[in-house]
Amino acid sequence: xxxxxxxLAALHGHNHSGRPPVWLMxxxxxxxxxxxxxxEEHSFRTLVQTPDLATEVTLQPLRRFPGLDAAIxxxxxxxxxxxxxxxxxxxxxxxxELERTVRSAQDLATxxxxxxxxxxxxxxxxxxxxxxxxxxxxxxxxFCGAPWTLALYLVEGGSPGEGNRLRRWLYEDPSSAxxxxxxxxxxxxxxxxxxxxxxxxxxxxxxxxxxxxxAPLYEELCLEIxxxxxxxxxxxxxxxSRGAGNRLPAQQxxxxxxxxxDWQTPLPESRQLLGPDTTLQGNLDPLLLTTSPATVxxxxxxxxxxxxxxxxxxxxxxxxxxxxxxxxxxxxxxxxxGD
Numbered sequence: 001x002x003x004x005x006x007x008l009a010a011l012h013g014h015n016h017s018g019r020p021p022v023w024l025m026x027x028x029x030x031x032x033x034x035x036x037x038x039x040e041e042h043s044f045r046t047l048v049q050t051p052d053l054a055t056e057v058t059l060q061p062l063r064r065f066p067g068l069d070a071a072i073x074x075x076x077x078x079x080x081x082x083x084x085x086x087x088x089x090x091x092x093x094x095x096x097e098l099e100r101t102v103r104s105a106q107d108l109a110t111x112x113x114x115x116x117x118x119x120x121x122x123x124x125x126x127x128x129x130x131x132x133x134x135x136x137x138x139x140x141x142x143f144c145g146a147p148w149t150l151a152l153y154l155v156e157g158g159s160p161g162e163g164n165r166l167r168r169w170l171y172e173d174p175s176s177a178x179x180x181x182x183x184x185x186x187x188x189x190x191x192x193x194x195x196x197x198x199x200x201x202x203x204x205x206x207x208x209x210x211x212x213x214x215a216p217l218y219e220e221l222c223l224e225i226x227x228x229x230x231x232x233x234x235x236x237x238x239x240x241s242r243g244a245g246n247r248l249p250a251q252q253x254x255x256x257x258x259x260x261x262d263w264q265t266p267l268p269e270s271r272q273l274l275g276p277d278t279t280l281q282g283n284l285d286p287l288l289l290t291t292s293p294a295t296v297x298x299x300x301x302x303x304x305x306x307x308x309x310x311x312x313x314x315x316x317x318x319x320x321x322x323x324x325x326x327x328x329x330x331x332x333x334x335x336x337x338g339d
Contacts, residue, residue, distance in 0.1 A: 003069030004201065007139035011202060011236045011257055011279050013312035019337045020304075020313045021069035023141070024330070025240075025260075025286075026320030028057045028074050031327065035060055044090055048075050051125035058130050062138060064327070067334035070139035070201075073127055077145030077206055080187050081154055083119040085112045088153075101157040103165060105176040108183065116187045117194040124198035131199035139202065142195030144229075146207035146241075147185040148222045154180065163212035170217065181221055189229045196233045204238040204260065205229070208319075211243020218247060223254045230255060238281055242319060245270075252278050263318025268306045276312065283318035284333070289325040293332035300336040 001009070001017045009015035029035055035057060038047065047053045057074040078088040078096065087099045102108055117124075123142075131140050145153075152160035155169065169177040188205075195203050210222050222241065230237055236257035241247070245265030252259065252274050261270055261282035270280060284303055288296050300315075307313050315337070321330075 002136070003138040004134075004136055004140075007069045007314065008201065010312060010314050011238075013277060013279060015311045015313075016309075018309075020310070020315040021139075022315040022334065022337065023068050023070040023072060023139075024061075024321050025072075025317050026322075027061045027068070027072055029321070030323035031321060031325035032060055032064065034064075044076075045088075048079065049122050051122055051129055054122070054126035055129040055133065058126070059133055062134075065330055065334055067337065068138065070141055071130055071134060072141040072143060072204070073123070073130060073200075075123060075126075075143065077143070077150065077208075078153060079120055079123065080116065080145060080150055080184065080191055083112075083116045083191075084154075084184070084187055085110065086154060095159055096153070097158045098153060102154040102180060103169065105173070105179070108176060108180050111183055113183050113186055116190045120191060120194060123191075124194050127195065127198035127200060140200055141202050141204055141238075142192075142198070142200035143204040143206060144188050144191055144195070146205050146210070146222065146239075147181050147188055147225050148213055149207050149209045150184045150188070151181050152209050152212065154184070160209055160212065163209065167212075167214060170214070170221075178221075181225060185225045185228065188226075189232045192229050192233050192237075196235050200235060202236040202238060202257070203233065204240060205256075207239065207241045207244070209243070210241035213244075218244070219250050223250060226254060226256075236279075238279075240281075248274060258314065260316065261318060265318070267303065271307060271310065271313075279312040279314065280307075280310075281314040281316050284316070286317040286319050286321050286325070289317070289321055289329040289333070291326075291329065293326075293328050296329045296332040297336045300333050304336070 006017050007021040054074045155166040238258040239256040240260035242262045258279035263285040
């Protein structure tokens with residue numbers, strides 16, 4: 001069974017290959033010297049927006065780590081705000097900054113929700129290029145930011161902190177705040193169609209700031225708002241809701257094919273709570289990959305022992321790998337799986 005077959009089998013709950021499939025959130029990036037070499041010549045946005053370069057960066061970790069079962073396209077969740085008319089950049093001192101903010105009904109009127117897929121054509125081109133290079137040996141994932149998380153970036157102008165501005169907007173002018181969320185959700189749905197049409201085997205939706213959503217609004221603004229996206233595509237969707245591990249039954253009820261768990265959400269208890277029919281993904285602490293191979297091996301084996309021979313589990317980190325990730329630690333993780 002090759003990596004693609006193993007990954008797709010786990011997504012549908014019948015992986016009996018003897019080990020779970022594995023890929024890593026933020027799989028490509030600054031921990032790889034080959035990526036850093038490219039980054040010396042090109043800006044991050046150039047890498048994202050140039051299909052040949054995005055293909056190269058996507059494939060780099062698969063060349064270095066043959067044990068990976070899936071490729072996830074090198075891109076960024078902020079391509080959707082950019083396609084709506086709000087470009088982003090990375091500050092020299094670190095962190096993300098959007099060119100402007102959206103904090104009122106007047107600001108909302110300046111967005112351009114029509115033609116998102118056309119403006120993101122470079123993503124489709126890169127996906128088709130990667131799919132050709134993989135030649136059916138590994139699964140190919142596209143990804144998308146969730147409306148709640150993307151709206152936070154648009155309102156806050158960068159990393160959202162505690163999301164105070166969006167939360168206040170929802171309380172003081174709920175109609176226009178919801179209009180922003182639904183505008184973003186429409187763009188996400190259009191983008192998901194593009195990802196599927198361009199060859200993605202599955203789509204991961206990153207709600208990286210789900211934990212900031214007020215509890216009474218969570219099901220409406222983090223889950224129900226995704227229903228049009230789920231209905232628009234036929235490929236499996238994996239939902240990652242960081243900081244919302246206490247809302248797993250509601251996430252399951254949404255009907256995504258898989259739920260990705262952060263490192264703070266216990267894996268065996270989640271399986272017991274949700275039953276056997278929902279694929280789980282996760283949830284090794286990404287900090288472990290900055291420690292030592294022996295430490296990684298011990299914790300990976302403990303994770304494997306906690307969910308032995310589960311046919312609907314994808315091994316992954318519980319958030320993105322960091323720039324401090326050690327290459328020998330990634331090798332140790334993969335070696336822990338055996339053949």
